[in-house]
Amino acid sequence: MTDCSARSETEFCGIALLDFLRLRLTSADAQRLPVLFSNGYISVDNEVVSADYTLNGGSRICVYLPGHQEEEVDTHWRILWQNSELLAVYKPHLLPVSRTTRNLYNTLISLVRRQTPYADARLLHRLDTETAGVILLAKNAMADRRWKPRLDQLMRKKIYHAWVEGIPCWQSKLMECDLSEKAGSVIRSQVYVVDAIDRFVKPRNSKTAFRVLQTVAGRTLIECRLYTGRKHQIRAQLSYLGHPVVGDKIYGHQGHFYLKRIEQGLDDSDYQALGSRYHQLQAVELTLDIEGLPVEIALPVQN
Structure with missing residues (x-):
């Protein structure tokens, strides 16, 4: 059973939890949401909630996915820099940047989408799973379309x-x-x-x-x-x-x-x-x- 946790920021105050989760789960798990709610597998600040729950800012949301197992990885990523469109973060060693055969939720892009307001964040480039360090993301699809074709001009120096x-x-x-x-x-x-x-x-x-x-x-x-x-x-x-x-x-x-x-x-x-x-x-x-x-x-x- 996997614990797929997220934290809602203050800008999500008044947003339906169901809408918040649909953006942060795989399509298959999003379809299971009614069953997950009915079985008490979704909690906010350690309290089981129903499907009509409305978020308050700063809440910790946990979704338990029965039968789903993920490989244990270092999930301690952190933001290094950001502007209105881009996000530079630190990726630890052994954290995959995107979904693998073993990990759907414990990946860099999934963690960023769950733990920040940027549920549509996109990878602008990649690092190998075992490589750590600075990696650049677009905060949404519009920023991704703007910057990805210009990546060589945007990233002037890589050390x-x-x-x-x-x-x-x-x-x-x-x-x-x-x-x-x-x-x-x-x-x-x-x-x-x-x-x-x-x-x-x-x-x-x-x-x-x-x-x-x-x-x-x-x-x-x-x-x-x-x-x-x-x-x-x-x-x-x-x-x-x-x-x-x-x-x-x-x-x-x-x-x-x-x-x-x-x-x-x-x-x-x-x-x-x-x-x-x-x-x-x-x-x-x-x-x-x-x-x-x-x-x-x-x-x-x-x-």
Whole structure:
């Protein structure tokens, strides 16, 4: 049984709870609302309510969905910056940005839609489930239509930090190459630096500037500035350079732990070999161009 919780803001005072929930549940679960109400599965501030309930501002709403199970994830996202149309938030490691086969409600976009007034929020770009950091959303469909076609002009600078295995022989490096999936690869989602002797699918140019920030116990913290936004760009390039991201199941250890996770799952000794339960990659800074004015959004520096 899943607890699908939300909090109503003051602007929802006087709104029918039924209307509030229809916007925040999947279509299948929205159709179950009469049954959920009749069985006492919907409460407001810990009190069971009926289908004709009207919201007061600041209430905590809980919907219990019998028979529905979600994978446990870190749901502690937070708002970093916003204006009238856009919302920049922090996504934790292991929180999927959108629905998966295991999670419908414990995803970033579902949490934002339930826990803010922006029930129609849209993702403007994506981060891998295991990648943490700054991600940009549109508050509604109109803002999404306005900004998504202009995303390259809107997002002027993207900086990531990656902990990698080993110590590079360089302090800085600009890497520009073609990336592509490889025909016949055992790991379908994996991308490779294009090699003329192999058969690749639709190579795409990629460009990243790498800079060493610090080294600790045989590992290195690298700043990665993206000039293009290709699938798995940073992870694939760093692996090609001989320094896979710590905890990377696809690009480290020849993909052994990715395949093992699919076939039989991973145990504590596997995570110890990987060095982390998730890959150590984080989007730390995003600079926007809002009508010609730069807006820098950065994660707080951790001591």
